[in-house]
Amino acid sequence: MSITDEFTKGLWQTIPPFRLVLGLCPTLAVTTSGINGMGMGLATTFVLVFSNLFVSLLRRFIPSQVRIASFIVIIASFVVIVELVMQAYFYPLFKILGIFIPLIVVNCIILGRAEAFASKNNPVASLADGLGIGLGFTISLFVLGCIRELLGSGTLLDIPVMWSGFEPFTFMLKPPGAFVALGILLAAMNLISQMQARKGGGR
Amino acid sequence: MSDFILLMISAILVNNILLIRFLGNCPFLGVSRSMDTATGMGMAVIFVLTLAGTITWLVHTYLLVPLGLEYLRTIAFILVIATLVQFVEMVVQKTAPALYEALGIFLPLITTNCAVFGVAIININEGYDLITSIFFSFASACGFALALVLMAGLRQRFALVSIPKPFEGTAIGLVTAGLIALAFSGFVGLV
Numbered sequence: 001m002s003i004t005d006e007f008t009k010g011l012w013q014t015i016p017p018f019r020l021v022l023g024l025c026p027t028l029a030v031t032t033s034g035i036n037g038m039g040m041g042l043a044t045t046f047v048l049v050f051s052n053l054f055v056s057l058l059r060r061f062i063p064s065q066v067r068i069a070s071f072i073v074i075i076a077s078f079v080v081i082v083e084l085v086m087q088a089y090f091y092p093l094f095k096i097l098g099i100f101i102p103l104i105v106v107n108c109i110i111l112g113r114a115e116a117f118a119s120k121n122n123p124v125a126s127l128a129d130g131l132g133i134g135l136g137f138t139i140s141l142f143v144l145g146c147i148r149e150l151l152g153s154g155t156l157l158d159i160p161v162m163w164s165g166f167e168p169f170t171f172m173l174k175p176p177g178a179f180v181a182l183g184i185l186l187a188a189m190n191l192i193s194q195m196q197a198r199k200g201g202g203r
Numbered sequence: 204m205s206d207f208i209l210l211m212i213s214a215i216l217v218n219n220i221l222l223i224r225f226l227g228n229c230p231f232l233g234v235s236r237s238m239d240t241a242t243g244m245g246m247a248v249i250f251v252l253t254l255a256g257t258i259t260w261l262v263h264t265y266l267l268v269p270l271g272l273e274y275l276r277t278i279a280f281i282l283v284i285a286t287l288v289q290f291v292e293m294v295v296q297k298t299a300p301a302l303y304e305a306l307g308i309f310l311p312l313i314t315t316n317c318a319v320f321g322v323a324i325i326n327i328n329e330g331y332d333l334i335t336s337i338f339f340s341f342a343s344a345c346g347f348a349l350a351l352v353l354m355a356g357l358r359q360r361f362a363l364v365s366i367p368k369p370f371e372g373t374a375i376g377l378v379t380a381g382l383i384a385l386a387f388s389g390f391v392g393l394v
Contacts, residue, residue, distance in 0.1 A: 029225035176384035183377030
């Protein structure tokens with residue numbers, strides 16, 4: 001596979017958290033608005049890109065018996081960097097995302113990519129993979145956040161867009177709404193894939 | 204004592220760790236396809252989470268705070284949890300083979316279960332003392348097990364009904380989880 005393929009596969013084919021059902025906790029918890037979703041996605045992307053790069057660079061030096069522990073230490077180091085930088089420069093977002101920033105360390109997407117991809121491939125491909133999956137995750141979170149924000153508070157990126165007299169659908173901002181919104185979005189993606197498959201001769 | 208009972212009720216029902224706080228959702232959707240695996244996972248989480256909550260609290264209070272290393276909390280906690288899980292796995296394998304048979308495959312998965320890590324951080328952020336931390340960890344884990352078993356009970360029945368094609372698999376699981384969460388939000392105001 002070429003580098004572009006490694007990059008683009010994260011954007012549709014294996015886009016997390018839909019195709020790759022991993023990293024659901026931040027997806028559900030922080031997507032009460034588009035901006036929050038994007039912030040979380042970018043923080044995760046940063047960690048994913050650098051952990052992929054370093055795991056790949058060190059893949060010949062890490063003994064396979066202790067590889068999971070080594071991966072976790074690499075990931076945790078970058079999470080601490082993100083945590084400290086966000087606390088210093090993006091304090092309001094840091095407050096909103098709260099506990100889910102340190103929780104990036106146990107986001108299964110990152111450990112999953114380290115184990116399944118970066119530990120077997122060269123640094124350039126790993127970097128492309130991390131960037132692709134990370135951006136895919138960011139887009140998913142952003143879209144989900146926008147949908148919930150639009151229905152739940154009638155705004156889009158904090159700008160009111162719905163007609164006057166629109167009754168906000170507060171269910172969408174509550175935890176149950178997160179599950180339902182993600183479920184329906186996933187079903188919609190499945191529907192699109194199935195229609196594509198049918199058009200392509202019913203593979 | 205009544206404080207602890209309120210804390211338990213709040214952690215299990217009102218602020219359920221899976222449905223309201225959104226921690227540990229990957230295993231929630233991953234292993235809730237049958238009742239047996241759900242019970243096994245639930246038990247394993249209760250066991251490990253209570254231990255992990257206690258030990259991370261001790262590490263934070265007696266190691267990180269005196270040395271002024273609170274910013275290393277994330278790394279320290281994940282290492283404690285990973286080591287603990289490995290250690291529990293070995294001890295259980297040696298001392299209780301029957302229990303190991305039942306929990307064995309779930310133990311490694313718990314390392315990346317964000318419920319364990321999340322509760323450890325909540326204990327510190329909320330400033331709980333040792334006893335409260337132990338109670339809160341145990342109660343959160345019970346809430347996790349309860350939601351997981353409820354979900355598995357519902358999902359087992361999916362085999363018998365016809366689900367629209369796009370909703371098959373995870374999608375219907377998520378919508379079901381939403382409905383369970385809706386039911387749980389009825390407990391708001393209980394405490």
